[in-house]
Amino acid sequence: MAEPVALPASALRTYCDPACFTFDTTESLDDPSGGHAGDLGQVRAVEAIRFGLAMGHSGYHVFVLGEPGSGKHATTFRLLRERAATEPVPPDLCYLHNFDEALKPRLLALPAGRGATLRSHMQTFIRELGPALGAALDSEAHTERVEALQNAHKAREDGALRELGEACAAESISLLQTPEGFVFAPTREGEVMSPEAFEALPEEERKAIEARVTAWSERLEDLLNDFPGWRKAVRESIERAEAEVLGPAVSHLLREVREAHADLPEVLGFLDAVQKDVLDSAIRGTMLDELDEDAAESDEAARHQRYQVKLLVDHSASQGAPVVFENNPGYGNLIGRIEHVVQQGNQVTHFNLIRAGALHRANGGYLVLDAERLLTQPYAWEGLKRCLRAGEIRIEPPAEAQGWSGALTLEPEAVPSALKVVLIGDRDIYYLLMDNDPEFADLFKVAADFDDDLPRTPDNECEYARLMALLVRSAKLLPIDRSGVARLVEEGARLAEDAGRLSLNTRALSDLMREADHQARLKGLAATGRAEVEAALEARARRCNRYPSRVRESILDGTTLISTDGERAGQINGLVVVELAGERFGHPVRITATVRMGEGDVVDIERETELGGAIHSKGVLILSAFLAARYARHQPMSLSASLVFEQSYAPVEGDSASLAELCALLSALTQIPIQQRFAITGSVNQFGEVQVIGGVNEKIEGFYDLCTARGLDGSHGVVIPAASVRHLMLREDVVQAAEQGLFHIHAVKTVDEAMTVLTGVEAGEPDAKGVIPKGTLNHKVAAVLAEMTAARHAHADADGAVGSRQHRRRHSV
Numbered sequence: 001m002a003e004p005v006a007l008p009a010s011a012l013r014t015y016c017d018p019a020c021f022t023f024d025t026t027e028s029l030d031d032p033s034g035g036h037a038g039d040l041g042q043v044r045a046v047e048a049i050r051f052g053l054a055m056g057h058s059g060y061h062v063f064v065l066g067e068p069g070s071g072k073h074a075t076t077f078r079l080l081r082e083r084a085a086t087e088p089v090p091p092d093l094c095y096l097h098n099f100d101e102a103l104k105p106r107l108l109a110l111p112a113g114r115g116a117t118l119r120s121h122m123q124t125f126i127r128e129l130g131p132a133l134g135a136a137l138d139s140e141a142h143t144e145r146v147e148a149l150q151n152a153h154k155a156r157e158d159g160a161l162r163e164l165g166e167a168c169a170a171e172s173i174s175l176l177q178t179p180e181g182f183v184f185a186p187t188r189e190g191e192v193m194s195p196e197a198f199e200a201l202p203e204e205e206r207k208a209i210e211a212r213v214t215a216w217s218e219r220l221e222d223l224l225n226d227f228p229g230w231r232k233a234v235r236e237s238i239e240r241a242e243a244e245v246l247g248p249a250v251s252h253l254l255r256e257v258r259e260a261h262a263d264l265p266e267v268l269g270f271l272d273a274v275q276k277d278v279l280d281s282a283i284r285g286t287m288l289d290e291l292d293e294d295a296a297e298s299d300e301a302a303r304h305q306r307y308q309v310k311l312l313v314d315h316s317a318s319q320g321a322p323v324v325f326e327n328n329p330g331y332g333n334l335i336g337r338i339e340h341v342v343q344q345g346n347q348v349t350h351f352n353l354i355r356a357g358a359l360h361r362a363n364g365g366y367l368v369l370d371a372e373r374l375l376t377q378p379y380a381w382e383g384l385k386r387c388l389r390a391g392e393i394r395i396e397p398p399a400e401a402q403g404w405s406g407a408l409t410l411e412p413e414a415v416p417s418a419l420k421v422v423l424i425g426d427r428d429i430y431y432l433l434m435d436n437d438p439e440f441a442d443l444f445k446v447a448a449d450f451d452d453d454l455p456r457t458p459d460n461e462c463e464y465a466r467l468m469a470l471l472v473r474s475a476k477l478l479p480i481d482r483s484g485v486a487r488l489v490e491e492g493a494r495l496a497e498d499a500g501r502l503s504l505n506t507r508a509l510s511d512l513m514r515e516a517d518h519q520a521r522l523k524g525l526a527a528t529g530r531a532e533v534e535a536a537l538e539a540r541a542r543r544c545n546r547y548p549s550r551v552r553e554s555i556l557d558g559t560t561l562i563s564t565d566g567e568r569a570g571q572i573n574g575l576v577v578v579e580l581a582g583e584r585f586g587h588p589v590r591i592t593a594t595v596r597m598g599e600g601d602v603v604d605i606e607r608e609t610e611l612g613g614a615i616h617s618k619g620v621l622i623l624s625a626f627l628a629a630r631y632a633r634h635q636p637m638s639l640s641a642s643l644v645f646e647q648s649y650a651p652v653e654g655d656s657a658s659l660a661e662l663c664a665l666l667s668a669l670t671q672i673p674i675q676q677r678f679a680i681t682g683s684v685n686q687f688g689e690v691q692v693i694g695g696v697n698e699k700i701e702g703f704y705d706l707c708t709a710r711g712l713d714g715s716h717g718v719v720i721p722a723a724s725v726r727h728l729m730l731r732e733d734v735v736q737a738a739e740q741g742l743f744h745i746h747a748v749k750t751v752d753e754a755m756t757v758l759t760g761v762e763a764g765e766p767d768a769k770g771v772i773p774k775g776t777l778n779h780k781v782a783a784v785l786a787e788m789t790a791a792r793h794a795h796a797d798a799d800g801a802v803g804s805r806q807h808r809r810r811h812s813v
Helices: 043-054 072-084 114-137 140-169 195-200 203-260 265-291 297-305 331-335 358-362 371-375 380-390 427-436 438-443 458-475 482-495 506-522 530-543 546-556 614-631 658-670 696-710 722-727 732-739 751-759 777-810
Strands: 062-065 092-096 106-110 173-178 181-188 310-313 323-326 341-343 346-348 366-370 420-425 446-449 453-455 501-503 571-580 583-597 602-604 639-645 678-680 717-721 744-748
Touching: 043 062, 043 072, 043 420, 043 446, 062 072, 062 427, 072 323, 072 366, 072 420, 092 114, 106 114, 106 265, 114 203, 114 265, 114 297, 114 310, 140 173, 140 181, 140 203, 173 203, 181 203, 195 203, 203 265, 310 358, 323 358, 331 358, 331 380, 358 366, 366 371, 371 380, 371 420, 371 427, 380 438, 427 438, 458 482, 458 501, 458 506, 482 501, 482 506, 482 530, 506 530, 546 583, 546 696, 571 658, 571 696, 583 658, 583 696, 583 777, 602 614, 614 658, 614 777, 639 658, 658 678, 658 751, 658 777, 678 751, 696 717, 696 722, 696 732, 717 722, 717 751, 722 744, 744 751, 751 777
Parallel strands: 062 420, 062 446, 323 366, 366 420, 571 678, 602 639, 678 717, 717 744
Antiparallel strands: 092 106, 092 310, 173 181, 341 346, 453 501, 571 583, 583 639
16 A cells, blocks of 8 residues: 555645636626526526416415525515516405494405505595584474474374363363373363262262273273374384485585495495495484483494495505515414404404404515424414415414404405415425425425535636625625635635535625625725735634634643544544534544454444434444454454543534544554544445545644644644545645645545554555455454454353353262
């Protein structure tokens, strides 16, 4: 095997040459192709959104998915507004009082802007109604007519009673009116007889008088029974008189409204119902006022409130279809709600207390919702699906909450639903819904998946520069010169964790540009350059370095045991990455291994203590399988081993330490020491091949910072997978140290190459006959395992012989 050679400094960072740009500053650059920042590298996602918006069939709602900061919100809203601007404005939505069923308000859809006009007209009508009715009823002609009807009725009753009294007087019977009512009494010579005089009369005469009184009483009863009919007739006459005087007054008030809405039959029908109800209510009110002159004003206000128009959605100022984003998609904010007020200790409601939801405001257009916020709101997700399935928006409590309150509520007429819903969320939520909600796939058939990065080609670097120019203009920043743009391109590759790609996380890129702009303004510069971008990155690192500084200090003062010199068997420096508040830091961690004679089991102490995650445990099982497959194909694995992250008190996840664990295990097995000047990262498969891992830049820089603090002597280095070389975008100081021979990066493809670098001992490969050269690491491993196997067999034979002799002694009697 060839002597391990460190990577050249040129492989540690892919620079962007400012000379490749033809501009001086971003001020002279055009916008990216398409004219929008979000279109760069998002052709597939933009096509999906356009397709979903164009599909008029049910179920083709859109789910926009991607990583935070990828520009999916801005791109989605831009595409929605572009399409909405070409579409017609939807109608206004109103609710009206239902004069047949008060608890079921009627829906009225009017052309955009007409709802506000109708509401204004009806408010004017209500305001003028009371005075107009009062003036009509108080007019002299109407008052005289009512008085004449009442006087004629009174004269008719009085005349009938008088005629009856005169008729009975001819038969010596007098009609008397008492507080208790009418009575008949016998008379003599025009005077009412006293009871004593009546009793003094002969019996036959008394009976004759009583017979006449009974006859006249019956005639009086017949007359009194006619009085209610006469009074009803006069009431009807008065009501007709009131209707005749009020009808023209109400018609006059509604004339302007009718003329303004003559082209809308539904409005005219509503006005007819209003006019009829006004006349009926006014006439009944007049009759009630006769009985109760202290009627409450609130009753009158409530009576007039029925004639109002509840403007649920007003599109008078809209241009094109609506695009609505509901930031708080709770059930009530989404579906709408019916509010209640307390009157005399009871909760009451009416159609004017109906409140529109986001679905109503977006009807006829587009509704945008954040998927995570929607799913965290009780009943909201089910309410949205119910609306989309039914094709209508029905304001009602969620099915789960119906009947919880005893308050009387309304049942407004449902609004036909004609809108497109766009959910925006991350990939985890999308696939979670796809796997667990059968209705989701039927309703959201279109997925617009935003890419996280794009290939780093010369053409794309130029497009990236145009993207920066657009972001600069959007944020009103100083222009960026070509050196600053080149540095931002390099940072875009580092954000993508791939030297051959550029991150499309425009949020992170914009933040860095703002911070670099701040540095340039502090210096009084006219443009931002490479130095200002570097200064912004350094300032950010200083702001966020509390945790890595504390970790490094604990290593330097000996609290955390990490060696960067010397050598030791069964001990190795692994590398981990910690992410806090969006910032990532790498630092070394000591991994140790111990071996002993056993039955082939490898104990992962992290897993046994429930500190190891599933992927970490998988890595340990894989390296165990590699050991067994390579070294125990023709003999039992006669060792037991233990692996642990020393001084680790937090959960460990990921398989990027499996290569380090395997190397530590081989070192412990052979007692060949590992040089502590190295740190290593990588995962391993069952064939001993080293696989790519994440966070390679942060891991290398974390170990470099520790070595620098202790003093670089040209021997320190890091071993990484060869597949991770393309991801290297190391800090400038690390690259310079490698160029000066003070720090080394070794790329390996197999565990054999890694052990050769770490121990300086040739791994050794078997020849055509399968013989491994003596003195190599693999020969040493095979020899040690053979010794363990022999010792195990000897021990088993000895135990068997002892057991056999004991058996014979027990049975020799």
